[in-house]
Amino acid sequence: MLESQMSVAAEVPPDQEDGADKNQPALEIRGVSKRFCRDLRRSLLYGVQAIGRELVGLPSRTGELRKSEFWALHNVDFDMPRGAAMGLVGMNGCGKTTLMRIISGLIKPTTGEVKVRGRLAPLLALGAGFNQVLTGRENIYTNMTILGLTREEIDERFDAVVDFSEVGYALDAPVQNFSSGMIARLGFACAIHTQPDIMLMDEVLAVGDLRFRQKCIDALHKIRKKGTSFIVVHHSPDILGALCDTAIYLVGGHVEMAGDARTVLERYADDVRRKGTTVHGETREGTDALGFHVDPEIESENGKLTSITVRPGGGVVAADDVVLANELPAEIAFTLHVAEDVRQLNVMVEMMKLPTFETLAHSAEEVVMAKFSAKRDLRRMADVPPGDYEFKLAMPWLALLPGLYQARVSVYTKRILVARARSDRFEIKPLKKNGLDNRFYQPREWTVDNRILSRAEVPPAEEETEDDE
Amino acid sequence: MSLESGHHQVVVYGAQSTFQSPGQFFRDLWRDIRDSRKLATMLAIRDLKAQYRQSIFGVLWLLIPPIAWTVGLTVLRQNDLATIGDFTTNVAKNPAYILISMALWQMFVEALRGPMSAFSSNRGILTKVCFPREALIVAHLVKMSVTIGIQFLLIAVACIVYQLPVTWTAAFLPVAIFLLAMLGTVAGLFLAPVGLLYKDIANAMQYIVMAGMIVTPVIFTMPDPSNDGWWALVVRWNPATPMLVTARELATGQALTLLPEFFLVSVLTMVFSVAGFALLRASMPIVIERWSA
Numbered sequence: 057m058l059e060s061q062m063s064v065a066a067e068v069p070p071d072q073e074d075g076a077d078k079n080q081p082a083l084e085i086r087g088v089s090k091r092f093c094r095d096l097r098r099s100l101l102y103g104v105q106a107i108g109r110e111l112v113g114l115p116s117r118t119g120e121l122r123k124s125e126f127w128a129l130h131n132v133d134f135d136m137p138r139g140a141a142m143g144l145v146g147m148n149g150c151g152k153t154t155l156m157r158i159i160s161g162l163i164k165p166t167t168g169e170v171k172v173r174g175r176l177a178p179l180l181a182l183g184a185g186f187n188q189v190l191t192g193r194e195n196i197y198t199n200m201t202i203l204g205l206t207r208e209e210i211d212e213r214f215d216a217v218v219d220f221s222e223v224g225y226a227l228d229a230p231v232q233n234f235s236s237g238m239i240a241r242l243g244f245a246c247a248i249h250t251q252p253d254i255m256l257m258d259e260v261l262a263v264g265d266l267r268f269r270q271k272c273i274d275a276l277h278k279i280r281k282k283g284t285s286f287i288v289v290h291h292s293p294d295i296l297g298a299l300c301d302t303a304i305y306l307v308g309g310h311v312e313m314a315g316d317a318r319t320v321l322e323r324y325a326d327d328v329r330r331k332g333t334t335v336h337g338e339t340r341e342g343t344d345a346l347g348f349h350v351d352p353e354i355e356s357e358n359g360k361l362t363s364i365t366v367r368p369g370g371g372v373v374a375a376d377d378v379v380l381a382n383e384l385p386a387e388i389a390f391t392l393h394v395a396e397d398v399r400q401l402n403v404m405v406e407m408m409k410l411p412t413f414e415t416l417a418h419s420a421e422e423v424v425m426a427k428f429s430a431k432r433d434l435r436r437m438a439d440v441p442p443g444d445y446e447f448k449l450a451m452p453w454l455a456l457l458p459g460l461y462q463a464r465v466s467v468y469t470k471r472i473l474v475a476r477a478r479s480d481r482f483e484i485k486p487l488k489k490n491g492l493d494n495r496f497y498q499p500r501e502w503t504v505d506n507r508i509l510s511r512a513e514v515p516p517a518e519e520e521t522e523d524d525e
Numbered sequence: 526m527s528l529e530s531g532h533h534q535v536v537v538y539g540a541q542s543t544f545q546s547p548g549q550f551f552r553d554l555w556r557d558i559r560d561s562r563k564l565a566t567m568l569a570i571r572d573l574k575a576q577y578r579q580s581i582f583g584v585l586w587l588l589i590p591p592i593a594w595t596v597g598l599t600v601l602r603q604n605d606l607a608t609i610g611d612f613t614t615n616v617a618k619n620p621a622y623i624l625i626s627m628a629l630w631q632m633f634v635e636a637l638r639g640p641m642s643a644f645s646s647n648r649g650i651l652t653k654v655c656f657p658r659e660a661l662i663v664a665h666l667v668k669m670s671v672t673i674g675i676q677f678l679l680i681a682v683a684c685i686v687y688q689l690p691v692t693w694t695a696a697f698l699p700v701a702i703f704l705l706a707m708l709g710t711v712a713g714l715f716l717a718p719v720g721l722l723y724k725d726i727a728n729a730m731q732y733i734v735m736a737g738m739i740v741t742p743v744i745f746t747m748p749d750p751s752n753d754g755w756w757a758l759v760v761r762w763n764p765a766t767p768m769l770v771t772a773r774e775l776a777t778g779q780a781l782t783l784l785p786e787f788f789l790v791s792v793l794t795m796v797f798s799v800a801g802f803a804l805l806r807a808s809m810p811i812v813i814e815r816w817s818a
Binding site: 092099100103104106107110111112113157158159160161162163164165166167168169170171172173174175176178180181184185187189190194197198201202203204206207 | 534535536537538539540544545547563564567568571574575578579647649650652653654655656718719722723804807808810811812813814815817
């Protein structure tokens with residue numbers, strides 16, 4: 057019995073079940089709020105108070121926030137129809153995981169209520185409850201028992217689980233010898249074979265290789281046809297777009313947008329792209345808005361990068377809204393402050409292409425599209441006394457794939473990294489449409505009878521990039 | 526429940542206190558304890574397997590602690606050192622008798638620690654999956670019964686070797702042992718909610734156990750209030766005293782000296798066990814929230 061913790065409020069009588077039950081949503085979320093406390097010590101104190109109030113049957117004071125508290129969720133309200141596939145997106149710390157925990161009955165909402173119809177399988181972490189010392193076989197049995205299956209049911213499905221997880225060859229090895237991919241596969245296989253009515257997945261599709269991810273997506277489509285509904289939390293709008301038909305976008309604990317998956321996801325991807333790392337100041341250190349790891353800025357007693365600017369080249373003064381286009385000149389300028397002598401200075405500039413909605417299908421990681429090393433270009437490097445130095449890397453024309461970029465500048469003395477920083481994000485737009493199968497942007501011209509065919513002097517206009525997608 | 530009957534059960538997770546509808550609460554509690562036997566057995570087997578797979582002596586570790594205690598105490602007693610109370614009777618010097626005392630006490634301590642250790646060692650699942658958490662307590666009781674069962678095989682051998690008489694009263698022993706284990710578990714259940722939030726109780730546990738050994742007649746016989754003063758009164762009013770003494774008297778076929786107290790504590794234990802389970806059930810979401818936030 058999985059949904060054990062709270063009261064079974066109403067059992068739908070069988071006679072009403074046929075017509076009415078089918079039309080009732082699998083999940084009803086009504087005015088759910090949850091407050092958390094930032095201060096651990098205070099949070100423990102509130103916890104003891106809450107236990108006390110529970111015991112005497114007093115409702116907790118729910119209206120207001122106490123000291124150090126904040127709303128992790130605020131008045132969240134939605135239904136999930138039976139058989140729906142719903143994506144849940146939002147920046148880090150917007151309350152996605154909290155909502156999943158409340159729906160799965162792990163924690164109680166501060167106000168409001170959640171109605172769950174049917175057996176629910178929460179997949180909030182793959183392999184939760186796997187014992188490291190026990191074998192894969194033994195862990196399948198315990199895991200599925202915890203998820204609410206009887207021994208006979210597990211016996212029946214055991215082969216299917218092993219088949220799906222592809223760990224048959226290691227079934228009798230202790231799980232501590234499994235790779236993280238194997239554990240992920242086993243965890244997913246166990247959960248999906250419990251045949252739940254509702255499945256919750258929190259970032260679990262992020263583990264494992266592409267092929268397995270595809271397999272999971274196929275399996276989810278399959279169980280959905282049998283009437284299982286699910287909520288998927290994933291940072292990639294692309295995967296959600298492939299899986300879901302509705303989506304919910306949470307911002308700061310409230311529902312910012314809900315509805316058709318495509319519309320909601322596009323809005324989310326747009327916000328991510330536009331607002332970058334500073335969206336609502338909620339991103340965690342070391343990750344960007346999409347949750348990817350970002351290398352921190354580095355400075356040392358030797359040197360510090362004080363500014364990095366990427367701007368159109370050829371003497372054009374950069375406006376606030378930097379527009380760079382392929383086939384046009386560009387330059388990267390940066391200032392290096394040297395405090396102590398730097399011997400054999402080397403400077404490296406990398407053009408990092410950032411993941412966006414369109415590219416996530418191929419890669420969720422940023423990609424180094426080009427790397428320029430001063431040492432390689434110039435053969436030898438000088439020793440540099442203290443002072444401020446203005447560097448400029450001029451590029452006669454850009455030929456990179458269109459997309460969202462950052463320039464990363466690294467400064468080395470001999471081979472030791474002394475400073476590293478990134479520019480703001482900038483977009484490189486294509487002057488001519490760049491096909492998706494191109495690996496880079498090739499500047500080009502067409503002629504007929506020696507007459508150049510041109511589109512006249514079209515500046516890289518807005519609509520140009522939009523129909524490029 | 527409704528899963529078997531083929532239509533969807535509706536579960537509501539709300540903000541209101543769980544005790545606002547006590548009838549429903551206790552019905553659900555009883556259902557979960559009853560339904561969790563299979564899960565509990567599975568968890569107990571998992572823990573036992575995992576616990577002994579990484580050791581050479583394996584299950585022998587169940588026997589080593591009471592044997593070690595017994596050897597130590599036997600040496601002390603036979604040299605008339607560290608004796609408290611009346612040791613004129615030979616039976617209290619019998620190693621088999623000491624072994625029984627130590628096994629029972631160890632089990633009581635194990636039961637007392639049980640709820641807290643069961644929950645904190647399963648933190649990983651508790652924060653990710655909602656399942657009948659009572660199963661962890663039941664699983665702990667199952668593990669303890671395996672332990673005590675194996676220990677009593679050793680005790681049986683010791684009784685034969687050291688010629689400790691065993692009478693028909695030993696047939697009631699399992700009931701007495703169960704009640705002793707329940708007493709420890711109930712005390713543990715009341716400590717658990719706060720003990721899982723604050724580390725203080727876990728830190729204090731070893732001193733609590735040490736103090737418990739001083740006020741429970743484990744390594745000494747019942748003190749006489751007229752001679753031993755207030756300490757004897759503490760021992761007498763200690764709820765663990767009648768449970769442990771009666772279990773030991775049943776095992777060794779002695780006269781049952783604390784029978785009324787035994788019955789009183791047994792009834793109170795069963796009553797408070799319901800309260801203890803209820804307390805734990807109501808407080809776990811609050812604890813889990815602080816574990817994972």
